[in-house]
Amino acid sequence: MGEKAYGRSGFLSLGMLLWSCCRRRHAMTLATQDTGAKPTAGTGGSGRAAGSHWKSAACDAKLGRLSSPWITYLFYSPTRSSIVGVAQRDDVERDLQWHNGAAPEREAPTETQLLRPWRIAEFRGFESQRSASAFAWRVSHASGFRARRAAMLADLGDEAGNVTELPLSKALDSLTYAEVEFCHPADSSRCATVLAMVDTGSNDCDLNQAVIDQLRLPFARGHGRTVVETSANKLVEVPIYQAKVRLLGREAVVELNPADADYEARGGGVATPAEDDVDKEFDFAASTDEAVIGADALASLGLIVDCSQRRLIRDDDSELKPWKLEGTPALPRKGSRSHCLHVKLRFRNPAGNGAHKELAVRALVDSGSTDAELKRERIKSLGLAVDETEIPAQFETAGGVTIEAPIYRTIASLADREALVRVSPSEEDLDEEDSEEESEESDGASGSDIDSDDDDDEEALLGHDALAALGLLVDCGKRRLLKAPPPEASSPRLPAEDELRKRRRRKH
Numbered sequence: 001m002g003e004k005a006y007g008r009s010g011f012l013s014l015g016m017l018l019w020s021c022c023r024r025r026h027a028m029t030l031a032t033q034d035t036g037a038k039p040t041a042g043t044g045g046s047g048r049a050a051g052s053h054w055k056s057a058a059c060d061a062k063l064g065r066l067s068s069p070w071i072t073y074l075f076y077s078p079t080r081s082s083i084v085g086v087a088q089r090d091d092v093e094r095d096l097q098w099h100n101g102a103a104p105e106r107e108a109p110t111e112t113q114l115l116r117p118w119r120i121a122e123f124r125g126f127e128s129q130r131s132a133s134a135f136a137w138r139v140s141h142a143s144g145f146r147a148r149r150a151a152m153l154a155d156l157g158d159e160a161g162n163v164t165e166l167p168l169s170k171a172l173d174s175l176t177y178a179e180v181e182f183c184h185p186a187d188s189s190r191c192a193t194v195l196a197m198v199d200t201g202s203n204d205c206d207l208n209q210a211v212i213d214q215l216r217l218p219f220a221r222g223h224g225r226t227v228v229e230t231s232a233n234k235l236v237e238v239p240i241y242q243a244k245v246r247l248l249g250r251e252a253v254v255e256l257n258p259a260d261a262d263y264e265a266r267g268g269g270v271a272t273p274a275e276d277d278v279d280k281e282f283d284f285a286a287s288t289d290e291a292v293i294g295a296d297a298l299a300s301l302g303l304i305v306d307c308s309q310r311r312l313i314r315d316d317d318s319e320l321k322p323w324k325l326e327g328t329p330a331l332p333r334k335g336s337r338s339h340c341l342h343v344k345l346r347f348r349n350p351a352g353n354g355a356h357k358e359l360a361v362r363a364l365v366d367s368g369s370t371d372a373e374l375k376r377e378r379i380k381s382l383g384l385a386v387d388e389t390e391i392p393a394q395f396e397t398a399g400g401v402t403i404e405a406p407i408y409r410t411i412a413s414l415a416d417r418e419a420l421v422r423v424s425p426s427e428e429d430l431d432e433e434d435s436e437e438e439s440e441e442s443d444g445a446s447g448s449d450i451d452s453d454d455d456d457d458e459e460a461l462l463g464h465d466a467l468a469a470l471g472l473l474v475d476c477g478k479r480r481l482l483k484a485p486p487p488e489a490s491s492p493r494l495p496a497e498d499e500l501r502k503r504r505r506r507k508h
Contacts, residue, residue, distance in 0.1 A: 063089060068125025070132040074139065074152050075099060077115040079195075080284060081174035082148050084139045085166065086132045089125070096120060109168055111310050114177050114195060121145070121282065122152040133163045140170045143370060143407075143422055143465065146278055147391045148173060169308070175464050176310045176367055180293055181246040182207055182215060185253050188244070190215045196291035198298070198305055198312065200474050201366025201461070203338050205245065205256035206292040212258060217241040220255045245297055248314055252300035259289065292368070299339040299477040305367050308468040308484050315477060327480040328415045328472075331362060339476040341365040345462055346413045347374060349382045350420060363460035365467070365474055365481065371422040372412060373461040379425060384408040393424045412466055414481065419469035426461070 063071075071092050075083040087095050097103045099118045112118065126132040139151040176198040184190040192211050219225075220240040227237050244253050278284070298305065302315040313320060330341035345363035359378055371393070385408065392404035405424050412421045467474065473482040 063092065063123070066125040068127055070126040070129050071123050072126065072132045072136045072139065072152075073123040074121045074148055075118045076121045076145055076282060077118050077174075078284070079115050079174065079177070079289075080145045081115045081172065082121065082145045083112065083118065083168075083171050083173075084136050084148060084152075085171055086129065086136050092120070092123065111168060111172055111174070114179060115174060119282075122149055124152060130163045133166065136166050136171070137163075140166060140173075142390065143173065144393075145173070145282075149278070150391050172310075174310060175370065176305060176307055176312070178247060178293065178312050180291060182211065182217075182256075182291070183244040183246065184215050184217060185242050185244045186218075191246075194291045195289075196293045197289040197368060199292050199366070199368030200295050200298065200305055200476060201340060201364055201368045202292060202294040203296050203340060204292075204294045205243075205254050205297050206259045206289070206294075207241075207243070207256050208290050209258045211291075212241055212256075215243070217243050217256075226257075245293070245301070247293075247301055248303060248312060250301045250303070250314070252297060254297045254300065259291065295339040295341075295476040298474075302477055304482065305467075305474040305476075306484055307367055307464045307474070308471060313473070315475065320473075320482070327475070327478075327482045330365070330479040330481075339479065341474065341476065341479055341481070342458055343414060343462065343481060345460055347378070347382060347410045347423070347460075348413070349384055350409060350411050351383075351385070361459035363462045364458040366461045367464045367467060367474060369461050369463035370465055371407070371424055371463045372410070372466040373426045373463065374410075374423050375459050376425045378459065379408060379423070382410065384410055384423070387422070390422070412462070412470065414462075414470060414472065417470045417472065417483070419466070419471075421466040421469050426459075 066089060069088055070086065071089050072084065072086055073092055073095070075085070075096060083099065085095055094103060096118060098106055098108055099112045100116055101108050101113065124135065126135065139148055142148045142151040177195050178198055179193055180196040181191050181193045183192075192215060194208070194211060196205075218241065220242045225237055225239050227235050238258055241256050241258075242253060243256055244251055298312075303312045304315055304317075304320070306313055328343060330343055342362050342364055344360050346358055346360050348358040359382060361374065361378060363372075386406040387409050390407035392406055408423050409420055410423045411418055412423075413419075471484040473484050475482055
């Protein structure tokens, strides 16, 4: 998803500021204000309901003025997820209703059910299905809502390209989410079902403070408070709570923190410039996810993360049996009991003209980050070229300043899997960019392999979309990556032309 607005948290213990081995992600808000409903069990996505606000009067007017028979559209959800698709002009609203669960003739795909409500962001008219499909494929290559919207508004360019039906796996741009039931550990009648972002790059669970208060969760025994450093570089004391989580028929008692959006109420907010125009236009809030389920909870629940299908799988699922032994173990932990994984990941220049043909780095497996990240010096040594087709990624530094970073393309490989992935400079490089010039000192490595196991800090992040491209499942419990099963042949697709004809016959 190319765009980021992330900060980082640290823990103060025994008078020393210690960075967690896993970094938090601070983006993609869930807008509970859509309905005003508090999260309650069984609401299906934190009480958010579909409504008449799917399509504005302005959208209706704009569609009405279009004479083009075919439309390429971009839908978006409060999580900043997006769907690009193609439909005849009169069927755009039907597709929107389909994803919002209001099309009784067809069940909505599971992947989009969790992210409701969906709304129309942009659309463009075309004279043929072929042209609309080619344009939809172009937009689908962009990562993140901001980049996809920019692609929708860009010049049409050459119509040559893929004109086949766009599968939902390509049309949908989103991280992995799951409906998680949080309960009071001693009173199972106090429960709330919320939409949680699955983040293998964070040890902990996070939960919105309003839900914590609603459930009257107790403080964790022994260490009920901690101190975190916010994205505004302020130390804020926050409580640690205890809760029972239920997911896919399993439950575990976990410790959790208030979601990072709640730090502002404790004096940890940051004064930022005027709200981004895109955020204003599409009503994206600046806070974090409603909930985050981290690596330790995933390990306790015995759940495996499948980024390619955006789902969680139980570790005893029969679907996994043929692939149980085909895994790559994580690198040894360095004095930590965290269930976050680090692996040795290899990068190489697709053009093969870098100073080093291949680099091997220590990478954090982080499903809460969209793309791969690599230290700037490593990007330079590989000789990677900026991908001019991608708009820059946006980062929020530890100082609370939003800056942009270029997107590169590189080949990432792990064991016998490799894929072309997006990569951007790591956050540390961006934090230091304005204060000191980039070092010209050589990393001193020779050959094609750089062994970084003696480095306490990860040199790279293996993010959500890179994990999906490599076809790897994340098993936090056994601290390994597994080869993903092949996708089902019957995976959901966007409506095809033959189905559109059936719809028109029913309509008329």
